[in-house]
Amino acid sequence: MDYWHACASGLRLGQPVLLNMTQAPIPALSHLQHLGGAFTYLEEIHQVLNALTLFEGFSASDHATLCEYMECYAAPSRTPIVTEGTEGDFVVIILTGGVNVIKTDAHAAPKVVAHVGPGGFLGEMSLVDGQQRFASCIATQPTDLAVLTRDDLTGILDDHPQLGNKILLLLLQLVTKRLRDSTTRMLPTIGAQWV
Amino acid sequence: MDYWHACASGLRLGQPVLLNMTQAPIPALSHLQHLGGAFTYLEEIHQVLNALTLFEGFSASDHATLCEYMECYAAPSRTPIVTEGTEGDFVVIILTGGVNVIKTDAHAAPKVVAHVGPGGFLGEMSLVDGQQRFASCIATQPTDLAVLTRDDLTGILDDHPQLGNKILLLLLQLVTKRLRDSTTRMLPTIGAQWV
Numbered sequence: 001m002d003y004w005h006a007c008a009s010g011l012r013l014g015q016p017v018l019l020n021m022t023q024a025p026i027p028a029l030s031h032l033q034h035l036g037g038a039f040t041y042l043e044e045i046h047q048v049l050n051a052l053t054l055f056e057g058f059s060a061s062d063h064a065t066l067c068e069y070m071e072c073y074a075a076p077s078r079t080p081i082v083t084e085g086t087e088g089d090f091v092v093i094i095l096t097g098g099v100n101v102i103k104t105d106a107h108a109a110p111k112v113v114a115h116v117g118p119g120g121f122l123g124e125m126s127l128v129d130g131q132q133r134f135a136s137c138i139a140t141q142p143t144d145l146a147v148l149t150r151d152d153l154t155g156i157l158d159d160h161p162q163l164g165n166k167i168l169l170l171l172l173q174l175v176t177k178r179l180r181d182s183t184t185r186m187l188p189t190i191g192a193q194w195v
Numbered sequence: 196m197d198y199w200h201a202c203a204s205g206l207r208l209g210q211p212v213l214l215n216m217t218q219a220p221i222p223a224l225s226h227l228q229h230l231g232g233a234f235t236y237l238e239e240i241h242q243v244l245n246a247l248t249l250f251e252g253f254s255a256s257d258h259a260t261l262c263e264y265m266e267c268y269a270a271p272s273r274t275p276i277v278t279e280g281t282e283g284d285f286v287v288i289i290l291t292g293g294v295n296v297i298k299t300d301a302h303a304a305p306k307v308v309a310h311v312g313p314g315g316f317l318g319e320m321s322l323v324d325g326q327q328r329f330a331s332c333i334a335t336q337p338t339d340l341a342v343l344t345r346d347d348l349t350g351i352l353d354d355h356p357q358l359g360n361k362i363l364l365l366l367l368q369l370v371t372k373r374l375r376d377s378t379t380r381m382l383p384t385i386g387a388q389w390v
Contacts, residue, residue, distance in 0.1 A: 105382070106383045124371075125371050125374060125375055128367055128368055128371040129368065129371050129372065129375065131375065134375070134378060157360050161356040161357045161359070161360050162356045164356070164360050165352050165356055165359045165360060165363060168360060168363035168364060168367055169363060171367055172323055172363060172366055172367045172370060173323055173324065175367060175370045175371050175374055176319075176320050176323040176324050176370050177324065178374055179320060179370055179373055179374040179377060180324065180329070182374060182377045182378055182381060183329060183377055185381065185384070186377060186380065186381055186384075187300070187301055188301045189380070189381075189384065
């Protein structure tokens with residue numbers, strides 16, 4: 001079953017996922033060092049995820065299954081990981097290091113709008129809706145990351161629906177937190193133009 | 196398994212769900228006419244959901260299962276359905292009629308920020324994070340609605356994990372669309388204070 005098509009038309013169909021095998025690097029990340037399948041880094045990833053509230057209910061077995069679907073990359077300092085305005089359908093989990101999130105403002109000037117460190121997520125909006133990246137993310141130091149594509153997530157939903165529910169709930173809570181934060185920031189601008 | 200606790204601590208635990216039985220009215224909706232379990236209105240709900248892109252991949256059987264977990268209410272014109280600042284952990288699907296979404300602005304004045312008609316969703320942020328309602332929703336005409344609580348959703352995740360995947364994806368796409376819309380609206384205000 002194609003779950004993405006189940007809920008929104010026009011999205012790319014999932015491709016078969018090769019478990020426990022290193023996949024080809026994602027083209028949008030071909031400028032980074034491809035470290036291979038995340039399963040090789042299970043112990044390190046387990047430690048990072050264990051420290052995160054969002055992952056509280058994930059068992060060691062869940063982490064292991066998730067790692068079978070993710071790939072890892074290393075980004076040198078000052079390297080872009082995602083670029084505003086480009087296509088992309090993957091989410092990034094920062095494992096070590098950190099990135100600046102940079103958004104072009106109304107005067108076409110780049111503004112640093114956030115700094116994200118280990119355990120932070122990048123790019124979940126484009127994973128969900130397949131639209132362009134809203135901001136750029138640039139490594140501020142040597143940074144290792146795990147990547148989950150939409151095809152990987154489709155594979156998890158097909159093969160492990162209960163783990164799929166946990167991951168979707170995690171993403172839902174992450175996006176809802178960002179929505180609540182952004183709507184709270186918007187309060188001073190609320191007016192009749194919203195109707 | 197408690198999926199909500201799986202992904203975020205401090206949330207209410209699910210209660211057993213009584214299938215195919217009319218549940219007690221939700222206290223926050225006790226001022227509305229309680230129409231009973233949604234299964235009674237399966238045909239009407241099937242027609243509404245069938246017209247929605249978000250529900251594209253849901254089968255008639257999925258609709259029937261979902262209806263076993265929802266309750267229906269009727270709101271007379273000018274009746275509040277959710278109230279800004281109050282607690283609530285349910286999402287509303289408008290079946291007939293319509294509501295105004297009203298938010299208090301920075302000067303404590305109520306502003307109509309949206310109008311939502313049949314097929315529209317209300318209250319998904321509080322369903323996910325259990326926090327206060329961000330805005331009020333008031334019926335502008337006689338309005339029938341279906342309600343899904345967090346306990347209902349927990350029951351679906353436990354008993355029908357693949358249907359749970361579809362519902363969570365639907366909510367994820369809904370919240371992501373709202374986030375992309377709100378961040379696009381915020382662009383003129385982006386500045387160094389975001390760091």
